[in-house]
Amino acid sequence: MRPVRALSRGTTLIAGLCGYGVSMAMMVRAGLGLDPWDVFHQGLSLLTGMTIGTASALVGVAVLVAWIPLRNRPGVGTVANVAVIAITVDLALAVIPAPASLPARAAMLVAAVVLNAVSTVLYIGAGLGPGPRDGLMTGLVIRTGGSVRLVRTVIEVTVLAVGWLLGGTVGVGTVVYAFGIGPLVGLFVRLIPDRLVAVSGWAGVRPVRITADDGKSEQPTHTGIAGS
Template structure:
């Protein structure tokens, strides 16, 4: 019998179950998602291009004649349908992913000064991508479920024994191209996000795998 391929390392803050309300996993989960939301807010403020999934939402909204918000919601639902053959489950992290990221994205966009100088805009973009990737890795290692896109990434990695960086980059670039073909607007920030975010997540997971808090170091994906 083939041994299960572990994509995400077990850490001292990993929850005992997908819906468990435990102080340490819950704290790490919320803080990680907040960091992710701040990162997304900085990317938005940089005004150098939307994230690839937003570009896809723009394209779908143009073709369908409805709002970007509705397009994003429908895309998320379709992505979660792809979870079924991958045997993924909704958890506490899935719900908090929606609430916490939206909250901190909004707070960051509202209270952080919007940069005007090109260098400052690129700084926001780069820091935003790093925070987005690091926050993603930490919340996923809580093992309490993922957001629609992260869940698809993890599921594909587990099913086909592939690297996180390769799978996430393929997903983001594909979404980028599809969104552009449907009429969405690309920017340099969109392209930088698409080609780098997967490797930031993978690099952070690799560090966590070798962290003293890691509870296992076998079945490496990285």
């Protein structure tokens, strides 16, 4: 990998992870419901007194341990995912106030889901390694032979239920995220310029193109798991 390209991918990764952390904080402040994993993180933080960022990081490390029997290999992006998102969400929560009115809360929720989708495209598109939770899902799909839909549903329903029992916020925002994140990611992965994302990050959905590095055509591999 050429130094300039490596720097570009690293910048894209960090931008995506920071945006993801900010979107998490915005959903928390909106108070209308979180995505399944963040319901779990929030519930864990309420139970233990730790920050949501710390809870997210500890869960990320625990999930990485679960990678061992799945024989997954973490990348730079995997480690950065744990650290950068945890730090960013706590910093964002410290400066983002909770909206007073319901329309403002709804607007913040929508903005958070959109930012989350853009950030997901960027950090996965950097092609420097999946996040711990994404890797858990894909590893289980490979090892069990189950479908992406089934494995992801089982994982997210489980963490959602546990998080809700611990006091995490489940609401309309949870539903909006569940039904909105997929289409939004699909939209932004096609709108964001090629130079900002690597073929390896979105191999399943981006069209064939010529790379600037070697002039060779790169064919996408339809794995069916890109963007999960």
